[in-house]
Amino acid sequence: MSKILIRGAKVLGGESQDVLIDGSQIAEVGSGLTAEGAEVVEADGKVLLPGLVDLHTHLREPGREDSETVLTGTRAAASGGYTAVFAMANTFPVADTAGVVEQVFRLGQEHGYCDVQPIGAVTVGLEGRKLAELGAMHESAAGVTVFSDDGKCVDDAVIMRRALEYVKAFGGVVAQHAQEPRLTEGAQMNEGVVSAELGLGGWPAVAEESIIARDVLLAEHVGSRVHICHLSTAGSVEIVRWAKSRGIDVTAEVTPHHLLLTDELVRSYNPVYKVNPPLRTERDVHALREALADGTIDIVATDHAPHPHEDKDCEWAAAAMGMVGLETALSVVQETMVETGLLDWAGVAERMSFTPARIGRAKGHGRPVSAGEPANLTLVDTAYRGSVDPAGFASRSRNTPYEGRELPGRVTHTWLRGKATLVDGKLT
Numbered sequence: 001m002s003k004i005l006i007r008g009a010k011v012l013g014g015e016s017q018d019v020l021i022d023g024s025q026i027a028e029v030g031s032g033l034t035a036e037g038a039e040v041v042e043a044d045g046k047v048l049l050p051g052l053v054d055l056h057t058h059l060r061e062p063g064r065e066d067s068e069t070v071l072t073g074t075r076a077a078a079s080g081g082y083t084a085v086f087a088m089a090n091t092f093p094v095a096d097t098a099g100v101v102e103q104v105f106r107l108g109q110e111h112g113y114c115d116v117q118p119i120g121a122v123t124v125g126l127e128g129r130k131l132a133e134l135g136a137m138h139e140s141a142a143g144v145t146v147f148s149d150d151g152k153c154v155d156d157a158v159i160m161r162r163a164l165e166y167v168k169a170f171g172g173v174v175a176q177h178a179q180e181p182r183l184t185e186g187a188q189m190n191e192g193v194v195s196a197e198l199g200l201g202g203w204p205a206v207a208e209e210s211i212i213a214r215d216v217l218l219a220e221h222v223g224s225r226v227h228i229c230h231l232s233t234a235g236s237v238e239i240v241r242w243a244k245s246r247g248i249d250v251t252a253e254v255t256p257h258h259l260l261l262t263d264e265l266v267r268s269y270n271p272v273y274k275v276n277p278p279l280r281t282e283r284d285v286h287a288l289r290e291a292l293a294d295g296t297i298d299i300v301a302t303d304h305a306p307h308p309h310e311d312k313d314c315e316w317a318a319a320a321m322g323m324v325g326l327e328t329a330l331s332v333v334q335e336t337m338v339e340t341g342l343l344d345w346a347g348v349a350e351r352m353s354f355t356p357a358r359i360g361r362a363k364g365h366g367r368p369v370s371a372g373e374p375a376n377l378t379l380v381d382t383a384y385r386g387s388v389d390p391a392g393f394a395s396r397s398r399n400t401p402y403e404g405r406e407l408p409g410r411v412t413h414t415w416l417r418g419k420a421t422l423v424d425g426k427l428t
Contacts, residue, residue: 003027003035004418009043009379011369013345016045021375024417028371041413043379049349051083051114051376051414053356053365054326055175055253056150056229056301059085059116061107062100063092068306068396070104073326074113076304076395078421080326081378081411083114084357084365085304089121090151096121096132098140105142113421117362120144122163122174126152131159134166145361148175150229151276153211155181160215164224173225173251173359176215178236179277183207188317190263190278198266200316203278205233212236216243216250227359228252230303232277234287241296251359253301254288256332257323261285261401271312271319272401275305292351293342299356302329306397324395328388330380331407338382339408345382364417379413386410394427 004021011017011029018033019026054077060068068076070087077085087104089095095104101118108116120137124130126149137144147167154160154176163174184207189195191202212228216239219226228240231252243250257275262282265273273279291297305322312319333352337343343351357366367373385408390398414422421428 003038004041005033005035005038006041006043006048006379009046009048011048012349013047019048019369021415021418024375026369026371026373026375029369041379046412047345047380047382048369049081049345049378049380050353050367050369051365051378051416052081052330052352053360053362054082054085054302054304055146055299055356055360057085057087057304057326058090058306059087059104060091060306062103066308070107070116071111072394072396073304074108074111074116075427076324076326076393078113078414078427079394079411080328081330081380081414082326083376083414083416084117084362085114086117086119086146086360088150089119089148090126094121094125095119096124098133098136101137101142101144102140112416114416115362115365117360118142118144119146119148119175122147122149122154123159128152128154128156128159131162131166134163134172138170138172145172146175147172148177148229150175150177153177153179153181155211157214157218161218161222164218164222164226168222168224173227175227175229176211177229178208178211178215180207180210189266190280192263192281194263194266200266205235205280208233208277209235209239212239216240216248219250220246220248225249230255230258230277230301231288231297232258232280232284234284237287237291237296241291244296251298253299254292254297255303256300256325256329257401258288259285259292259336260332269316271314271316272323272399274316274319274321275323276321289336289340289342292337299351299359300329300333301356302326306395307399308397312399322399324393324397324400327393327395328400328402328407330411331409334382334409335407375415375418377415378411381410381412382408384408384410
């Protein structure tokens, strides 16, 4: 592989520096670097980050290739600055065996736009009744360390306890979709003033909060790791904050859309705003931002949930839940966290690269931008502002809540182990 010299980049938003890539590694970081025969990328004050890592992506393959494939999903990831994604298990068939997780893992290796680490199901068929082959999935070629029934909650406390005990043996983590199903039967949106005015079934905050409270206590009892998916309420923040103060090994994520959007948007009845968990109130949004800033919430994860046009272009009650997010995540974080002064770019790197890589044990990712490290990098034009046009997405699906909305920042380059996957905003 040839040498690449990134000239004048603000590494993690700091002083401008040059970064020399030689093959798959960073060879040198400094000022006034030269390298004979190197391809030069003029960074012009752009921000250079370690490649982003998404702990919560739905790639849909196998089984729902009409929504997304590993190829299209990883192309979307590269477009958004990601070099590694964790693929959720709610595929068809479900990723609850070594064979299925190895299939997803190998598809990621074949396409090469980013690394794909499969997440294994906690229970067989996501049915919540019997533990899946957790050990076999961990020992497979995919080396699964994260397990989740995302899309469904592991609502049986005994099953959840057993899962936490099982993964503890090899340092794994259970990622919980916190939703008490009995409390959300028929729910269409956040329970509150807007749901009452619209006459839509309400999704109470306590349905999320009660499961989180139970699971952090189970994790404490077992002495295992638990991760909370797409935390969305102010009450959930307080429970996680309390759990961390007790030394419980809990981590939590927030999605970009829960950092920006509120349930007021549901007044349009546009199904693009239908998501699980639902969009919450302005008070919740502010609590989530503050919690991400102070470290109570550890990471940003996209919950990239692609759907074909017909599953969203219908009446609200019949529409599928979910939004695509890989290609807009960094822009939303820039708007909600950086431009509000809540985080600097080093803090963004911590929450979108270093920490998700640590939680998921993504080898070679979430590493410092320094000599000898793998050249997994993302270059961002933070001065850019533009309107979101889903027609230009690399994802197979277009169900974005940001269509026509002006957002800041644009990823111009992404490198995976020194290989450019995105150059000047175009996939290679």
